[in-house]
Amino acid sequence: MNPEALSDETINRVVSKLPELVPKYEGNPIYFFYNVANKVHLESVSAKRKKEEQLDPIEHKKYFDALQTSPHTENPLMSFLKECLNEMSRESRELIVEYFAPEKAKSDHRRLLAEKTGINLNVMRIKVLRLKKKLEQCISSKHPQPV
DSSP: OOHHHHHHHHHHHHHHHHHHHTTTOOSOHHHHHHHHHHHHHHHHHHHHHHHHHTSOHHHHTHHHHHHOOOTTTOOHHHHHHHHHHHHSOHHHHHHHHHHTOTTSOHHHHHHHHHHHHTSOHHHHHHHHHHHHHHHHHHHHHHSOSOO
8 A cells, every 4th residue: 555545544544433532532632643543554564465475376486496506516505505495484585585686786675675575674684694594504404514
């Protein structure tokens, strides 16, 4: 939903509650309005995520495209990486693969990825660093030599 639609939805909800709120509401009405706006925003983010999760299954397998190499030249570490990525949640797997996508301009791509996932850019960086560390630990457990 665009911001105008969200604000319209907020106003519609507040107006629909006015008849029952006016006689008994105490306090600053700004706080009520703010809370309704916050709930509308959270609902829209949740709906957006659900919609993205219901995309075509082919879209969810795009991370394999980023990892594909010739079967004759595949590095054993690549197979461990694929295994470890498959052990992660779909959301985590897609985040880390998108974050390190080689064909994208780093700063713009990562900023857009943060907006798409609905989290702050710095929070996303920390999350990706933690996921990367988990991947490294997973690969190290499967392949005892230093990675």
